[in-house]
Amino acid sequence: QVQLVQSGAEVKKPGASVKVSCKASGYTFTSYDINWVRQATGQGLEWMGWMNPNSGNTGYAQKFQGRVTMTRNTSISTAYMELSSLRSEDTAVYYCARIMVEWLRGFYYYGMDVWGQGTTVTVSS
Amino acid sequence: DIQMTQSPSSLSASVGDRVTITCRASQSISSYLNWYQQKPGKAPKLLIYAASSLQSGVPSRFSGSGSGTDFTLTISSLQPEDFATYYCQQSYSTLWAFGQGTKVEIK
Helix, strand or coil: CCEEEECCCEEECCCCCEEEEEEEECCCHHHCCEEEEEECCCCCCEEEEEECCCCCCEEECHHHCCCEEEEEEHHHCEEEEEECCCCHHHCEEEEEEEEEEEEECCEEEEEEEEECCCEEEEECC | CCCEEEECCEEEECCCCCEEEEEEECCCCCCCEEEEEECCCCCCEEEEECCCEECCCCCCCEEEEEECCEEEEEECCCCHHHCCEEEEEECCCCCCEECCCEEEEEC
16 A cells, blocks of 8 residues: 655754655655655644655755755655754654646645654754 | 635634635735644644646535635534644745644534
8 A cells, every 4th residue: 555654753963854754655655756844743744845756856844944854765765854953943753745636627736645654853952 | 935824713612513714815916825623642644736727635614715925724514533634835936835724623
């Protein structure tokens, strides 16, 4: 079945970096873009950015520009999200999600149809 | 950046009620609007894409409408499994964004 499996929980100190992985299975990894979304405890969803696994092209939310890097290894169908200069406010659950594309009414439409299980990142001294 | 605003932030309803949640974009996003459901401790689930298209496997009691800046998610007859938080999300611009969420609670 189609699924995204993320790496395990991380505990990091302020100023450190974290790299979360997202392994795809059940579909052609390079055929679908990947988004990263995070959620602090008790808060809403926050979109971080996207990556095209085929080209490696990326786009990041302004809030994370300069601190986030999204990469991939196509040989193992895995996407990565690295966040640097961590601070306590980065404590959250981080999700990867596949972007599906539908041709409808003459246009392409996009949505996140498959999600990873989430990775908890705790930033604490 | 495009901002998404949902209302209400929370609501209380009973099983069988008709529930409506509103989402407004800070500029026109045509029909590039998705709705997600999230239950505690779980990843979000796509319900509606392109403002009104039902994602495969989603019950028909869920429906979406709207275009431009104003959108609505309707649950025609609330079921026990529908108590959750709902988020709208725009995919019009390259940089996506979510609304702040609407928590649907049991009355």
